[in-house]
Amino acid sequence: DTAVSQTPKYLVTQMGNDKSxxxxxxxxxxxxxxxKQDSKKFLKIMFSYNNKELIINETVPNRFSPKSPDKAHxxxxxxxxxxxxxxxxxxxxxxxxxxxxxxxxxxxxxxxxSGTRLTVV
Amino acid sequence: AQKVTQAQTEISVVExxxxxxxxxxxxxxxxxxxxxxxxxxxxxxVFLIRRNSFDEQNEISGRYxxxxxxxxxxxxxxxxxxxxxxxxxxxxxxxxxxxxxxxxxxxxxxxxxxx
Numbered sequence: 001d002t003a004v005s006q007t008p009k010y011l012v013t014q015m016g017n018d019k020s021x022x023x024x025x026x027x028x029x030x031x032x033x034x035x036k037q038d039s040k041k042f043l044k045i046m047f048s049y050n051n052k053e054l055i056i057n058e059t060v061p062n063r064f065s066p067k068s069p070d071k072a073h074x075x076x077x078x079x080x081x082x083x084x085x086x087x088x089x090x091x092x093x094x095x096x097x098x099x100x101x102x103x104x105x106x107x108x109x110x111x112x113x114s115g116t117r118l119t120v121v
Numbered sequence: 122a123q124k125v126t127q128a129q130t131e132i133s134v135v136e137x138x139x140x141x142x143x144x145x146x147x148x149x150x151x152x153x154x155x156x157x158x159x160x161x162x163x164x165x166x167v168f169l170i171r172r173n174s175f176d177e178q179n180e181i182s183g184r185y186x187x188x189x190x191x192x193x194x195x196x197x198x199x200x201x202x203x204x205x206x207x208x209x210x211x212x213x214x215x216x217x218x219x220x221x222x223x224x225x226x227x228x229x230x231x232x233x234x235x236x
Binding site for chain 1: 156158160164165166168210212214222223224225226228229231
């Protein structure tokens, strides 16, 4: 059983199109993320959701819109695709406690999906 | 703000040699987590280790070992008796505990093991 699964694995599309990448985790984690890896292999967080609530939005263009229908799913929709959007997009999940507590939280580590290679032509 | 520096962009060693990958981090938090991930040519991110800031014990797992030194803010990774299958890009990452749970990655070190 794949812990964090992303679909599709490869996506080739023309500029201006709208596309979605889906992510599902079966680990029971309460937090999910999207990371982008550019052509130089640099990895940077885009979004994070905790129990369907957006908690991180790292200066990503409005064309990118995450959607979390439940805590096991975090999809990424991209409007009006541009050449610069070509990258590998990784979904991840982790288990952390509620942000409402100041009690020391344990980060049980991240699990990444296998990535979606998006090529915009 | 948190920052991770992997100064070694590329390293090549001959098979069976030992190799150390350096990682230096910056954080204002006293509680944080450090990670190493391996990204082989197939592209997936493979989790290797997580270390919290309270635990400075070095760790060994087979041919892999990690040296965590808070005094120098370093979390170095050593592969002994390297093998061709170790060829990959290795990423060090940092997560601060009291804040958001994002991982801040270093720029990665591409390791090539020459047969």
